[in-house]
Amino acid sequence: MVEKEQGTWITRREVLRGAAALSILSPWLDRAHALAASQGARGRSRDSFDFGWKFCLGDSPGAEAPGYADGGWRDVDLPHDWSIEGPYDQDAPSSGPGGYLPTGIGWYRKRFTLPESRRRRVVQLEFDGVYQNSQVWINGHLLGQRPYGFVPFTYEITEFLRPGAENAVAVRVDNSRQTNCRWYSGSGIYRHTWLLQTDPLRVACWGTFATTPQVSAERATVRVETEVTNGRGHAAACTLSTTLLDEERVVAGEQKTPRLLAPGETFRFVQELPVERPHLWSVDSPYLYTVRSGVQDGTETVDEYHTPIGIRSAVFDLNGGFLLNGRHIKLRGACVHPEAGCVGAAVPESVWERRLELLREMGCNAIRTSHNPFAAEFLDICDRMGFLVMNEAFDEWRDAKAQIRCGYHLYFDEWHQRDLTNFIHRDRNHPSVVLWSAGNEVPDQSDPEGVATLRGLLDIFHSEDPTRPVTVACDRIASEPPANRVRPQFLAELDIVGYNYVDRWRRRADLYYSIDRAAYPLRRFIGTESIGIGGIRGDYSYLFPSGEGQPYHGFLIPSNLELDAEELWKFVSLHDYVSGDFMWTGIDYLGESRWPMKAAPTGTLDTCGFPKDSYYFYQSQWTPKPMLHLFPHWNWQGREGRIVSVGCYTNCDTVELFLNGRSYGVKSYEFPREGMEETYGNYPTRARELRTTNDLHLSWDVPYESGTLRAVGRRDGSVAVVTEVSTTGVPHAIALYPDRVSLAADRRDVAHVRVEVQDAQGRVVPDADMEIAFALGGEGRLIGVDNGDPFSHEGYKASHRKAFHGLCQALLQSTARPGQVRLTASAPGLQPATLSLVVS
Numbered sequence: 120m121v122e123k124e125q126g127t128w129i130t131r132r133e134v135l136r137g138a139a140a141l142s143i144l145s146p147w148l149d150r151a152h153a154l155a156a157s158q159g160a161r162g163r164s165r166d167s168f169d170f171g172w173k174f175c176l177g178d179s180p181g182a183e184a185p186g187y188a189d190g191g192w193r194d195v196d197l198p199h200d201w202s203i204e205g206p207y208d209q210d211a212p213s214s215g216p217g218g219y220l221p222t223g224i225g226w227y228r229k230r231f232t233l234p235e236s237r238r239r240r241v242v243q244l245e246f247d248g249v250y251q252n253s254q255v256w257i258n259g260h261l262l263g264q265r266p267y268g269f270v271p272f273t274y275e276i277t278e279f280l281r282p283g284a285e286n287a288v289a290v291r292v293d294n295s296r297q298t299n300c301r302w303y304s305g306s307g308i309y310r311h312t313w314l315l316q317t318d319p320l321r322v323a324c325w326g327t328f329a330t331t332p333q334v335s336a337e338r339a340t341v342r343v344e345t346e347v348t349n350g351r352g353h354a355a356a357c358t359l360s361t362t363l364l365d366e367e368r369v370v371a372g373e374q375k376t377p378r379l380l381a382p383g384e385t386f387r388f389v390q391e392l393p394v395e396r397p398h399l400w401s402v403d404s405p406y407l408y409t410v411r412s413g414v415q416d417g418t419e420t421v422d423e424y425h426t427p428i429g430i431r432s433a434v435f436d437l438n439g440g441f442l443l444n445g446r447h448i449k450l451r452g453a454c455v456h457p458e459a460g461c462v463g464a465a466v467p468e469s470v471w472e473r474r475l476e477l478l479r480e481m482g483c484n485a486i487r488t489s490h491n492p493f494a495a496e497f498l499d500i501c502d503r504m505g506f507l508v509m510n511e512a513f514d515e516w517r518d519a520k521a522q523i524r525c526g527y528h529l530y531f532d533e534w535h536q537r538d539l540t541n542f543i544h545r546d547r548n549h550p551s552v553v554l555w556s557a558g559n560e561v562p563d564q565s566d567p568e569g570v571a572t573l574r575g576l577l578d579i580f581h582s583e584d585p586t587r588p589v590t591v592a593c594d595r596i597a598s599e600p601p602a603n604r605v606r607p608q609f610l611a612e613l614d615i616v617g618y619n620y621v622d623r624w625r626r627r628a629d630l631y632y633s634i635d636r637a638a639y640p641l642r643r644f645i646g647t648e649s650i651g652i653g654g655i656r657g658d659y660s661y662l663f664p665s666g667e668g669q670p671y672h673g674f675l676i677p678s679n680l681e682l683d684a685e686e687l688w689k690f691v692s693l694h695d696y697v698s699g700d701f702m703w704t705g706i707d708y709l710g711e712s713r714w715p716m717k718a719a720p721t722g723t724l725d726t727c728g729f730p731k732d733s734y735y736f737y738q739s740q741w742t743p744k745p746m747l748h749l750f751p752h753w754n755w756q757g758r759e760g761r762i763v764s765v766g767c768y769t770n771c772d773t774v775e776l777f778l779n780g781r782s783y784g785v786k787s788y789e790f791p792r793e794g795m796e797e798t799y800g801n802y803p804t805r806a807r808e809l810r811t812t813n814d815l816h817l818s819w820d821v822p823y824e825s826g827t828l829r830a831v832g833r834r835d836g837s838v839a840v841v842t843e844v845s846t847t848g849v850p851h852a853i854a855l856y857p858d859r860v861s862l863a864a865d866r867r868d869v870a871h872v873r874v875e876v877q878d879a880q881g882r883v884v885p886d887a888d889m890e891i892a893f894a895l896g897g898e899g900r901l902i903g904v905d906n907g908d909p910f911s912h913e914g915y916k917a918s919h920r921k922a923f924h925g926l927c928q929a930l931l932q933s934t935a936r937p938g939q940v941r942l943t944a945s946a947p948g949l950q951p952a953t954l955s956l957v958v959s
Contacts, residue, residue: 162421265534
């Protein structure tokens with residue numbers, strides 16, 4: 120079961136995720152269970168509304184009527200994305216931006232009953248996100264519509280309910296007007312829904328705002344603004360009791376304030392809680408407190424509301440860059456889109472957890488939510504894991520983007536204030552959020568009216584959250600022709616200037632930010648989007664440009680991107696005034712493609728979450744633990760004697776490469792370079808090593824022969840890591856590797872099963888591409904299959920998938936019943952494999 124308090128997601132699960140994940144999740148889950156238990160006794164209940172829906176693809180006039188016959192509709196649970204079910208079509212209205220997947224119109228209906236005892240309660244229906252143009256009815260009454268598909272919204276349904284009788288909710292979703300998004304958006308009620316029941320005297324929706332105006336290791340002040348609404352028909356003498364609890368449920372601060380509220384009045388309480396020797400939230404120690412807001416009517420607590428917060432200071436300093444709790448931290452960021460491969464836009468929390476764990480292991484510490492608000496639980500996970508977030512609101516303002524005919528520009532004037540306010544109110548208590556972004560590459564930046572539009576947005580941001588700076592991801596700084604360039608007045612309004620592709624124009628290809636640093640010494644800088652390495656996992660056809668083998672179909676040859684990314688990182692890492700950089704992208708994403716491609720292969724992880732070679736470049740620069748990654752694979756039969764460029768990403772001092780025991784030499788790079796110390800001629804140890812390149816990778820030209828490549832990495836003269844890549848045999852067997860051994864029986868938890876095609880010695884065969892068939896039994900269901908191939912048009916919801924460079928993936932989701940789930944994978948001529956997971 121999942122319960123969600125505003126600003127909190129609580130998952131009741133006991134799963135094995137490895138020691139690192141457990142150390143993060145366990146304290147949170149213990150605290151979450153206690154919070155959930157306390158809510159039931161305090162008058163507020165917030166129940167998942169995700170299960171038991173009916174769905175029909177296509178328009179169904181009259182389906183809003185309570186008695187509408189929906190018996191022939193399909194049963195679905197939420198979140199649900201109908202577009203990801205396919206099929207692909209080159210002529211689909213969504214075209215390349217939507218990954219050539221279907222869109223259209225769909226209807227959802229759900230019947231439910233509330234006890235007669237709830238007649239005096241205030242009942243609200245909450246939607247975390249519906250894409251897009253939703254209309255919602257309760258018992259035939261139209262509650263409203265929302266065009267923007269990325270923001271949460273709430274309807275009070277109290278007056279239309281029939282306590283003790285059956286009630287019917289109907290939702291019409293219209294994603295037929297295409298194109299309306301530059302990447303895959305999904306279609307449907309693709310985020311969670313909730314039924315909230317409270318006393319009429321209650322904390323308002325997203326009604327708390329906690330800030331930390333004073334922070335030090337010795338003492339902190341937590342300032343809490345709380346909006347309390349009196350929905351009773353008479354005045355109410357109430358007391359707001361605000362308590363700060365640490366992770367052990369120990370009271371760290373408390374304040375009580377009485378107030379007489381008139382009928383219908385909403386009052387904002389302001390309270391300050393001193394905290395002695397606080398646990399500070401940080402990247403390495405993301406400690407979370409809870410603000411417990413209790414509304415008391417006399418001695419009775421009629422409402423209780425919980426808000427997780429982190430005590431921390433976050434400053435973007437003019438010269439020192441980003442400072443967290445006074446300590447300089449370089450934002451090592453990745454841009455990420457809100458979908459996740461085979462599950463589309465309806466992403467289970469377990470999938471986000473795994474993806475963020477992989478990015479953290481790469482050394483990433485910051486995420487840009489490109490380019491719209493994400494699901495609430497995504498930020499909850501970032502809070503727990505210690506990620507820093509640049510939280511983005513819009514991809515369009517008033518001016519349309521060339522390829523988007525039906526985008527947000529059609530709704531901006533009427534809806535942006537409500538949408539932006541909801542976005543800020545929902546997310547402003549998250550300690551992970553350190554920077555707001557008002558927009559991405561908006562054409563308004565060059566428009567004479569764009570400055571006024573920006574000022575209006577900044578007024579909303581600064582009014583609703585005066586504690587965080589605001590940027591815009593600008594792609595027209597110094598662009599040509601000059602008529603398209605961002606207006607100087609536009610940049611002058613920004614708290615921090617965001618640069619998309621700082622190296623795009625003229626001398627900036629080498630000088631980057633330094634030109635504007637000299638011209639605008641009071642400007643604060645951040646790389647909001649920059650070149651990544653990307654490429655297609657396992658595809659090395661670019662090594663043989665003569666036309667042998669399959670042609671390479673990437674955005675660019677990875678080696679070209681590699682050099683650009685390396686040079687940019689050198690500059691960013693050495694110049695403190697640049698707060699950090701968000702490379703494009705952390706993970707491959709659907710859409711923004713050209714047929715026959717359906718996805719953009721720009722990530723360090725493919726759509727399965729399998730690391731590419733580029734993943735290890737960032738790991739070599741962003742993590743201290745000795746590592747060494749060697750590429751490409753060594754299955755080049757038929758090319759004996761041909762030169763193969765063998766690459767290596769490492770953070771070791773030196774690497775020596777061997778082929779079948781013969782050395783091809785020791786190579787090394789030094790970054791950052793170290794000069795002499797104390798006396799002339801005295802260099803640090805690493806600086807004395809023979810430097811063979813100024814690049815941030817190593818390479819050897821090796822004549823191909825089958826066998827084993829062996830790379831030996833050394834630090835301080837001692838062997839630190841050894842990596843081997845061998846020529847494999849023919850495909851022999853299938854192997855299955857789940858990312859956990861148990862699932863929670865909650866109809867939500869997900870296991871990722873890595874499927875390998877191995878030779879007789881248990882090595883992945885890098886050119887294996889046979890179809891794998893899956894059979895499932897027990898308490899689980901197969902919710903998606905994938906292989907990371909951006910050209911594949913196989914269905915994500917099928918029970919089979921071709922291997923792609925030796926790998927594919929199956930996602931299993933639990934049922935609500937304890938037991939076991941069994942998965943068998945088979946292919947002609949290969950030994951099959953079976954695994955079992957406990958569901959409890």
